[in-house]
Each structure stands twice: as C-alpha cells, then as structure tokens.
Amino acid sequence: xxxxxxxxxxxxxxxxxxxxxxxxxxxxxxxxxxxxxxxxxxxxxxxxxxxxxxxxxxxxxxxxxxxxxxxxxxxxxxxxxxxxxxxxxxxxxxxxxxxxxxxxxxxxxxxxxxxxxxxxxxxxxxxxxxxxxxxxxxxxxxxxxxxxxxxxxxxxxxxxxxxxxxxxxxxxxxxxxxxx
Numbered sequence: 431x432x433x434x435x436x437x438x439x440x441x442x443x444x445x446x447x448x449x450x451x452x453x454x455x456x457x458x459x460x461x462x463x464x465x466x467x468x469x470x471x472x473x474x475x476x477x478x479x480x481x482x483x484x485x486x487x488x489x490x491x492x493x494x495x496x497x498x499x500x501x502x503x504x505x506x507x508x509x510x511x512x513x514x515x516x517x518x519x520x521x522x523x524x525x526x527x528x529x530x531x532x533x534x535x536x537x538x539x540x541x542x543x544x545x546x547x548x549x550x551x552x553x554x555x556x557x558x559x560x561x562x563x564x565x566x567x568x569x570x571x572x573x574x575x576x577x578x579x580x581x582x583x584x585x586x587x588x589x590x591x592x593x594x595x596x597x598x599x600x601x602x603x604x605x606x607x608x609x610x
Contacts, residue, residue: 480553
C-alpha cells in the first residue's frame with residue numbers, strides 16, 4: 431500500500447533506534463530514509479525519532495541492548511500466553527517512569543529545538559502521545575505516539591501549528607487530513 435502511495439505522495443521514513451536495518455525496505459516502498467526532517471513554512475518544524483534525546487540509550491548502550499533483549503523475551507511470553515502484551519506493556523510504562531526517561535527526553539528535545547531556533551519539534555521515541563507548548567522556551571513539542579499501541583495517534587500540521595489526533599478504525603479519513 432505504501433509503495434502505491436509513494437507514486438503520488440512523498441513518504442519520509444524517520445529512522446529510530448530499532449530501524450538500523452530498514453533502509454533497504456524504505457527504498458523498496460519508495461520512501462526517503464533519514465534521521466531527521468525539517469519543514470519550513472512561516473514556522474520551522476524539526477522532526478526526528480527522538481532516541482538521541484534519551485540519555486540512557488546514548489550513554490549506556492550495553493545496558494540498553496540487554497534491557498531490549500529482556501523486553502523482547504517478555505513480549506514473546508505475552509504473545510504465547512495470549513496476554514495482549516500485558517506484562518511487556520507494564521514493564522515499559524514502569525521502567526520509563528522509574529528512570530525518568532520521559533521527562534528527561536522531553537526536556538532534552540525542547541532544549542535542542544530552542545538552541546537551534548525551531549518553533550516546533552516532533553518525536554515518537556517515547557510512544558506517548560503528547561502536545562505541549564513551553565511558555566518559557568516558546569517551543570511547541572509533540573510526540574506522535576505509537577502505531578503498535580491500542581489507541582493510535584498522529585500529528586497534523588495545520589498552518590504551521592501541530593495538532594494531535596487519534597486514529598479511529600472504521601471512520602473515514604477526513605479530506606483535511608489527506609491534504610495536510
């Protein structure tokens with residue numbers, strides 16, 4: 431389906447911490463594979479996966495790899511036991527809270543955007559849909575969420591400003607969403 435869409439629409443695959451081997455796939459579906467992307471209108475919007483703002487990943491790669499492998503084993507257990515990712519989801523939520531990954535990653539992303547004169551920054555690494563504007567930094571921050579979670583969300587850029595939307599299966603996509 432993406433290959434068909436790429437014939438008339440530009441598709442950009444923003445690479446994240448689990449996508450290191452996906453570049454050939456991106457090319458097969460007609461997508462540009464990149465670490466980041468900038469949209470420049472009257473406002474400057476920076477889009478990246480966001481893993482570079484997660485200091486646990488960047489400063490402790492061996493621990494990260496170990497934890498990732500344990501997490502995948504728990505996902506296998508969840509799948510085999512038909513637990514709908516109950517235990518792996520619980521571990522993901524609690525580990526990010528325990529390590530303060532969410533707060534620190536958001537703060538690092540906003541700091542980066544401000545330092546580089548971006549009006550908005552969009553990431554997805556945290557898998558938690560969010561939209562906020564920091565008044566002291568005057569930076570609009572968004573996390574598009576995750577398409578593997580139950581309530582899928584996405585970001586719309588409307589007149590240079592970000593809108594967080596939730597995907598509702600079975601509802602027709604609005605013309606407004608297709609054109610942006």
